[in-house]
Amino acid sequence: MTVSQSSFQAALLDPSLAAPNGLCNPDGQQASKRYDVYRNNVAVSLTDALVAGFPVLHKLVGDQFFRAMAGVYLRKHPPKSPLMMYYGEEMPQFLRRFQPAQSLKYLPDIAKLEIAMRRAYHAADATPIDPQRLSEIAPNQLLSSRVRLAPALAIIRSDYPIHAIYLANTTADAPAPIMRPETVLVTRPNLDPEIHLISQASASCIATLMQGSPLGETLTDETLDLGATLSLLLGQSAVTEIY
Secondary structure (H helix, E strand, O other), X not given: XXXXXXXXXXXXXXXXXXXXXXXXXXXXXXXXXHHHHHHHHHHHHHHHHHHHHOHHHHHHHOHHHHHHHHHHHHHHXXXXXXXXXXXXXXXXXXXXXOHHHOOOOOHHHHHXXXXXXXXXXXXXXXXXXXXXXXXXXXXXXXXXXXEEEOOOOEEEEEOOOHHHHHHHOOOOOOOOOOOOOEEEEEEOOOOOOEEEEEOHHXXXXXXXXXXXXXXXXXXXXXXXXXXXXXXXXXXXXXXXXXX
């Protein structure tokens, strides 16, 4: 008897299921114990990948809670790729529905932030422009110019203080979070991602630029400090072309 791939995979992530029938060792004996060991190793490996991918989330809920939650997650969302650095993409949606985590409403957005930082780390390299390039453009041409931004760039908006929560769990002597909405810009100026607290106006400006719109179309919000926003992008090596 042969074992189907579907039955092998189904039982692999669900310890309540018995080892598939027909799974035998080289001696022709039922290999249920070997399968159980393998199943446990797979679950531990996937859980460890989630711990590595969501260090702040792991710290916020504690190791015991996180590993129990990961056991539920991996059964609902088995890996779609052998690249474990991308495992956990469905975590924000999962957390919104995971009843034991409902008292911490900011967890899905913390997960989104950590996913964005992971994507930024693995994003394609991009060569930034010389900041002097901006000053060489005539003022009457600047507003019709477009900018190309680095692939690592991401904006995360939240009703919760995700920037402050992240810093409080990763930086010594960081101030305690104040409950308020925060918007975060993820950049990667060098090897490692960085996060920056930005205004809603700056976030809308950057999002508009990411869509390929000219600079002039970002000036719909009178509270926008365009100079400061561009300085941040240039200082973070996030502008790769002005055209």
